[in-house]
Amino acid sequence: MPQHKSYDAVIVGGGHNGLVSAAYLALAGKRVLVLERLGNTGGAAISAPAFPGVDARLSRYSYLVSLLPDKIVDDLGLRFQVRKRSVSSYTPTDRGGRATGLLVTRDEGRNREAFERLTGSDAEFAAWQAFYGSAASLAEKVFPTLTEPLPSEAELRERVGDDDVWSMFFERPLGETIERVFTDDLVRGVVLTDGLIGTFSSAWAEDLRQNRCFLYHVIGGGTGDWDVPVGGMGALTDALAASARLAGAEILTGHEVSGIATDGTRAEVSFATEQRTGTVEARHVLVNASPEALADLLGEASPGRAEGAQLKVNMLLKRLPRLRDAEVDPREAFAGTFHVSETFEQLEAAYTEAASGRLPSSPPSEIYCHSLSDPSILGDDLVRQGYQTLTLFGLHTPARLFEGGEDANREAKAALLDATIAQLDEYLDEPLADCLATDENGDPCIEAKTPVDLERDLRLPGGNIFHRDLSWPFRTDEASGRWGVETGHANVFLCGAGAVRGGGVSGIPGHNAAMAVLESKI
Numbered sequence: 312m313p314q315h316k317s318y319d320a321v322i323v324g325g326g327h328n329g330l331v332s333a334a335y336l337a338l339a340g341k342r343v344l345v346l347e348r349l350g351n352t353g354g355a356a357i358s359a360p361a362f363p364g365v366d367a368r369l370s371r372y373s374y375l376v377s378l379l380p381d382k383i384v385d386d387l388g389l390r391f392q393v394r395k396r397s398v399s400s401y402t403p404t405d406r407g408g409r410a411t412g413l414l415v416t417r418d419e420g421r422n423r424e425a426f427e428r429l430t431g432s433d434a435e436f437a438a439w440q441a442f443y444g445s446a447a448s449l450a451e452k453v454f455p456t457l458t459e460p461l462p463s464e465a466e467l468r469e470r471v472g473d474d475d476v477w478s479m480f481f482e483r484p485l486g487e488t489i490e491r492v493f494t495d496d497l498v499r500g501v502v503l504t505d506g507l508i509g510t511f512s513s514a515w516a517e518d519l520r521q522n523r524c525f526l527y528h529v530i531g532g533g534t535g536d537w538d539v540p541v542g543g544m545g546a547l548t549d550a551l552a553a554s555a556r557l558a559g560a561e562i563l564t565g566h567e568v569s570g571i572a573t574d575g576t577r578a579e580v581s582f583a584t585e586q587r588t589g590t591v592e593a594r595h596v597l598v599n600a601s602p603e604a605l606a607d608l609l610g611e612a613s614p615g616r617a618e619g620a621q622l623k624v625n626m627l628l629k630r631l632p633r634l635r636d637a638e639v640d641p642r643e644a645f646a647g648t649f650h651v652s653e654t655f656e657q658l659e660a661a662y663t664e665a666a667s668g669r670l671p672s673s674p675p676s677e678i679y680c681h682s683l684s685d686p687s688i689l690g691d692d693l694v695r696q697g698y699q700t701l702t703l704f705g706l707h708t709p710a711r712l713f714e715g716g717e718d719a720n721r722e723a724k725a726a727l728l729d730a731t732i733a734q735l736d737e738y739l740d741e742p743l744a745d746c747l748a749t750d751e752n753g754d755p756c757i758e759a760k761t762p763v764d765l766e767r768d769l770r771l772p773g774g775n776i777f778h779r780d781l782s783w784p785f786r787t788d789e790a791s792g793r794w795g796v797e798t799g800h801a802n803v804f805l806c807g808a809g810a811v812r813g814g815g816v817s818g819i820p821g822h823n824a825a826m827a828v829l830e831s832k833i
Contacts, residue, residue: 312563312584312587312589313344313561313563313589313591314561315342315344315561315591316591316592317342317591317592317593318342318343318344318591318592318593318594319336319341319342319343319593319594319595320332320333320336320341320342320343320344320593320594320595320596320597320828321343321344321345321346321578321580321591321593321595321596321597322343322344322345322346322596322597322598322599322806323346323568323571323580323596323597323598323599323600323608324345324346324347324348324354324568324598324599324600324807325345325346325347325349325352325353325354325552325562325564325599326352326353326354326355326356326548326599326807327353327354327356327547327548327551327816327818327821328599328806328807328808328813328817328818328819328820328821328824329345329347329354329597329599329806329807329821330345330352330548330551330552330554330555330562330821331383331387331551331806331818331821331822331825332597332599332806332821332822332824332825332828333345333555333558333560333562334387334551334554334555334558334560335386335387335821335822335825335826335829336560336825336828336829337555337558337559337560338386338387338558339825339829341828342559343555343559343560343561344560344561344562344563344591344593345555345560345561345562345563346563346566346567346568346580346582347562347563347564347565347566348565348566348567348568348770349564349565350564350565351564352548352549352551352552352562352564353544353545353548353549353552354548354599354769355372355373355769355771355776356370356372356373356544356545356547356548356816357370357371357372357543357544357545357548358370358371358542358543358544358545358546358688359371359545361625361627361756361758362627362748362750362754362756362758363750363751363752364750364751364752365627365693365748365750365751365756366689366690366692366693367627367688367689367690367693367698367700368543368545368688369543369625369627369681369688369700369702370540370543370544370545370681370688370702371625372544372623372760372765372768372769373544373776373815373816374544374679374681374702375537375538375539375540375679375816376393376537376538376539376540376544376547376816377528377531377532377535377536377537377538377815377816377817378457378527378530378531378532378814378815378816378817378819379531379532379547379816379817379818380454380457380458380532380817380818380819380822381532382458382822383458383818383819383822387551387554388554389547389550389551389554390550390553391540391541391546391547391550392540392541392546393538393539393540393541394538394539394541394684394685395417395536395538395539396536396537396538396539396646396647396679396684397416397417397643397646397647398414398415398416398417398643398644398646398647399415399416399417399647399648400413400414400415400501400647400648400649400650401413401414401415401639401643401644401645401647401648401649401650402497402500402501402649402650402653403634403635403636403644403649403650403651403738404429404497404654406429410634410635410636410637410738411428411429411636411638412429412636412639412644412738413425413426413429413497413498413501414639414643414644415501415647416643416647422436422439423436426439426498429495429497429498430495430498434494435493435494435495435498438492438493438494438498439493439498441492442492442493442502443529443535445473445476445479445480446480446529446530446535447534447535448473448476449471449476449480449526449529449530450529450530450531450532450533450534450535451533452470452471452472453467453470453471453526453530453784454530454531454532454533455533456470456784457784457812457817457819458819458822458823460793460794461784461785461786461790461792461793461794461795461811461812462784462785462786463785463786464783464785464786464787466785467784467785468481480522480525480526481519481522481526481783482519484514484515484516484517484519484521484522485503485506485514485519485521485522485525486503486513486514486515486521486655486659487515489502489503489514489655490655496654496655496656497654497655499654499655500650500653500654500655500656500657500658501650501653503521503653503655503658504648504650504653504658504675504677504706505524505525505528505529506521506522506524506525506528507521507524507658507706507707508524508528508621508704508706509524509619509620509621509775509776509777509814510523510524510620510777510780510781511618511620511662511665511666511707511709512524512662513659513662513663513666514655514658514659520780520781523780523781523782523783524781526781526783526784527781527814527815531815531817537648539681539684539685540685541685541687542685542687542688543681543685543688544816547816551818565584565585566582566583566584567582567583567584568580568581568582568608569581569582569583569588569608570608570609570610571596571598571608571609571803573596573609573800573802573803575800575801575802575833576594576801576802576833577592577593577594577802578592578593578594578595578596578802578803579591579592579593580592580593580596593802594802594833595802595803595804595828595831595833596802596803596804597803597804597805597806597824597825597828598803598804598805598806598807599806599807599821600770600778600807601617601770601771601772601775601778601779601807601808601809602614602778602779602805602809603615603616603617603772603778603779604770604772605798605803605805605809609800609803611799614779615779616772616773617772617773617775617778617779617780618709618710618711618762618773618774618775619709619710619762619765619766619771619773619774619775619776620665620706620707620708620709620710620762620774620775621704621705621706621708621762621774621776622674622676622703622704622705622708622724622727622728622731622759622760622761623702623703623704623705623759623760623765624676624701624702624703624704624705624728624731624757624758624759624760625700625701625702625703625757625758626700626701626702626703626747626756626757626758627693627698627699627700627701627747627748627756627757628698628699628700628701628743628746628747628748628756629696629697629698629746629747629748630697630698630699630746631645631680631699631746632739632740632741632742632743632745632746633739633740633741634738634739634740635738635739635740636738637740642683645678645679645680645683645699645701646679646680646683646684647679648677648678648679649677649678649679650675650677651675651676651677651678651731651734651735651738652673652674652675652676652734653675653676653677653706657673657675658675658706658707660673661673661674661675661706661707662707664707665707665708665709665712668711668712669712670708670712670723670726670727670730671707671708671730672730673730673734674705674706674707674708674727674730674731674734675705675706675707675734676703676704676705676706676731676734676735677703677704677706678701678702678703678704678735679701679702680699680700680701680702681700681702682694682698682699682700683699688700698748703731703735705727705731708727708761708762709762710761710762710763710766710773710774710775712727713761713762713763714763720761720763720764723761724759724761724764727759727761728757728759732744761774762774762775776808776814777808777809777813777814777815778807778808778809778813778814779809781813781814782795782811782812782813784811784812790811792811792827793827793830794823794824794826794827795810795811795812795820795823796810796811796820796823796824796827797827801831801833802831802833804824804827804828805820805824806820806821806823806824806825807820808820810823810824
């Protein structure tokens with residue numbers, strides 16, 4: 312139970328953003344209480360065993376780091392490391408009956424050769440360099456603003472300083488830009504995927520959800536790199552919890568918040584444990600949950616139902632599978648993002664099928680092997696035997712396709728998983744099933760999570776990993792506050808992924824909510 316009756320700040324939810332807020336506020340001398348529903352902190356950013364009797368701790372939900380600013384790591388003194396991936400992506404295909412593919416690495420010379428091998432000229436490589444050069448320039452200018460007060464659209468546009476770049480990323484549908492810049496369908500698809508992670512959208516959608524998703528996927532760290540967390544994602548949240556506790560924050564797990572009452576200057580937070588109920592008073596309340604959950608806690612009308620659109624699959628393999636493309640080493644192909652059925656046409660076809668209420672017949676997905684960069688997540692015996700992990704993220708699988716009860720979810724999940732693995736097998740020289748490890752019960756080491764599963768496990772609304780559609784990183788009529796975390800109550804702030812400039816494992820909403828509290832006159 313809480314040590315005190317009253318706190319400067321009560322934080323609802325002990326996910327990574329809530330822990331960031333707790334650490335900043337405790338370091339500023341505030342009396343801070345974190346109330347977490349589950350028996351552990353971390354939320355979706357955890358490392359955990361996934362298979363009975365197997366010595367492997369996987370990043371079971373969130374799995375890569377891109378948007379976490381060095382500023383937060385340094386400010387909070389986090390003992391946490393990431394490793395760069397030498398390979399960006401590999402996309403297998405067949406050209407003229409020949410198994411081939413596109414391998415993109417950090418080596419410009421190798422990339423030029425890879426593009427020429429696939430397309431027969433260096434034109435697509437030149438277009439790739441120019442396009443991602445523009446994205447890199449944008450990242451350098453936009454990323455630092457994410458931990459500053461929320462700029463206006465005009466202020467951010469002035470900071471970007473290039474009208475053509477602004478138009479390309481902020482005003483014109485991503486599909487239009489991709490079709491104008493690139494000619495090869497596979498290359499177009501590789502670019503488009505960054506606009507579809509957790510986002511159910513056509514490349515040409517006029518609401519530009521795909522553009523907003525793309526933006527957050529290419530600006531991380533000012534470079535767009537997606538890094539591997541050493542020790543798994545739980546290493547980050549463990550470091551955050553340690554930092555918060557060291558600064559004096561009180562963190563209680565197994566405490567589910569059931570309501571928030573506020574008059575704008577003082578608040579009362581109600582909670583329940585397995586044994587009892589209770590309340591605490593707070594000057595400020597920071598909610599590390601979805602806008603939908605926040606409205607429910609306040610007894611207000613829901614802001615609208617969110618919907619997730621991804622399949623998450625964790626696997627443990629006895630060995631990496633051989634590829635039909637014999638010119639590429641599987642240890643390189645799976646070290647980055649391995650794209651399956653993600654050409655531009657395939658992605659649009661999958662979206663059209665899912666939008667009409669059908670599971671995609673050729674489900675698009677992307678895969679990577681964490682243990683190639685960080686074998687520490689596996690026990691020593693597994694490492695010696697050459698075991699590897701695979702994480703698969705499927706696109707265009709909206710929650711609506713799995714709703715209708717547990718039986719409906721289970722049947723749709725089984726059908727989708729079978730179809731997804733079948734797509735991967737088309738590019739392998741041996742079935743994936745032959746490479747899967749087994750657990751202590753003799754079952755294959757593979758688990759799949761649909762949006763319905765994610766809502767049940769983590770209370771992500773509709774299984775949406777961003778809590779709601781990603782926002783532009785500037786002020787709008789819907790987001791007019793100074794930090795993008797404000798609510799309709801002066802002493803209640805949203806510090807989760809659903810805040811403006813939220814989404815991903817970033818800590819940015821947690822930082823910004825803490826800054827809003829520290830500036831508050833209440």
